[in-house]
Amino acid sequence: MKIAAALTLLGAMFAAPAALAQAGPDVELWRLDCGDFQVSDFAEFSDTHRYDGKPYALVDSCYLIRHGSDYLLWDTGISGDVLGKKVVDGAFTLTLKARVVSQLAQIGVKPTQIARVGISHYHDDHTGQLGDFAHATLLIGAGDFAAIKAGSASRPNWATLFKPWIDGTAKVDAVAGDKDVFGDGSVEMLGMPGHTPGHHSLLVRLRSGPVLLSGDQFHATESFAHDQVPTFNTDRADTLASIDRFKQIATNLKAKVVIQHEPADVAKLPAFPKSIR
Numbered sequence: 358m359k360i361a362a363a364l365t366l367l368g369a370m371f372a373a374p375a376a377l378a379q380a381g382p383d384v385e386l387w388r389l390d391c392g393d394f395q396v397s398d399f400a401e402f403s404d405t406h407r408y409d410g411k412p413y414a415l416v417d418s419c420y421l422i423r424h425g426s427d428y429l430l431w432d433t434g435i436s437g438d439v440l441g442k443k444v445v446d447g448a449f450t451l452t453l454k455a456r457v458v459s460q461l462a463q464i465g466v467k468p469t470q471i472a473r474v475g476i477s478h479y480h481d482d483h484t485g486q487l488g489d490f491a492h493a494t495l496l497i498g499a500g501d502f503a504a505i506k507a508g509s510a511s512r513p514n515w516a517t518l519f520k521p522w523i524d525g526t527a528k529v530d531a532v533a534g535d536k537d538v539f540g541d542g543s544v545e546m547l548g549m550p551g552h553t554p555g556h557h558s559l560l561v562r563l564r565s566g567p568v569l570l571s572g573d574q575f576h577a578t579e580s581f582a583h584d585q586v587p588t589f590n591t592d593r594a595d596t597l598a599s600i601d602r603f604k605q606i607a608t609n610l611k612a613k614v615v616i617q618h619e620p621a622d623v624a625k626l627p628a629f630p631k632s633i634r
């Protein structure tokens with residue numbers, strides 16, 4: 358074979374995966390604004406005293422994923438009660454510009470069209486507006502759902518917040534390990550325990566390339582760069598193992614990493630109502 362012909366063949370071989378990607382499922386991603394946090398002392402985000410006394414500005418983000426005509430909402434932000442207020446909770450000052458349902462209305466999506474709500478973990482800043490989707494199937498880490506059902510003295514709101522899924526009015530998919538949400542590999546919950554027992558990140562394979570949504574595997578660019586473990590994580594060793602897995606997946610897939618609370622990272626995705634495919 359002549360060199361030119363060999364190069365043409367090689368070119369065709371490398372072009373093929375891109376052509377296949379073009380023919381993949383129709384997946385679209387929107388980033389929703391689910392609140393802002395001013396943290397006056399970031400100390401509890403490191404169990405090695407890296408952030409003692411330092412302030413940090415975080416955002417709260419949620420994500421709408423359309424797969425054909427099906428929708429998955431990933432995380433539900435801080436409580437809708439915060440709308441129009443400035444709520445101080447310890448080192449945190451919370452604000453919320455718009456509820457999830459009103460952002461969905463802007464793009465003509467009704468809450469009842471959201472058949473699946475996936476939450477990265479059970480913390481309040483990811484479950485605040487879950488009540489607006491009480492009809493949906495809840496996709497949640499099995500470890501987190503077990504903790505919710507067992508109840509917690511420090512989280513008395515769980516019984517009310519998760520009532521439809523605890524009493525069986527609405528369906529629950531308690532995910533152990535990974536979960537291929539639509540059965541075609543396009544959207545996958547990745548088991549990343551440690552922040553909470555059933556914490557998950559979300560991989561979304563768009564035609565433009567894969568996006569890896571962190572959940573709270575990391576809270577900030579700084580904590581990603583230095584593998585920091587918050588003091589309030591449920592398991593330090595699991596967290597470190599999940600950090601290792603997350604970073605290897607991101608590298609191997611050349612994924613766009615979006616740390617959900619990091620202002621610099623959410624800006625990697627278009628501002629709502631723009632989407633990415």
Ligand SMILES: [Zn+2]
Nearest residue numbers: 480482483573
């Ligand atoms: Zn969070």
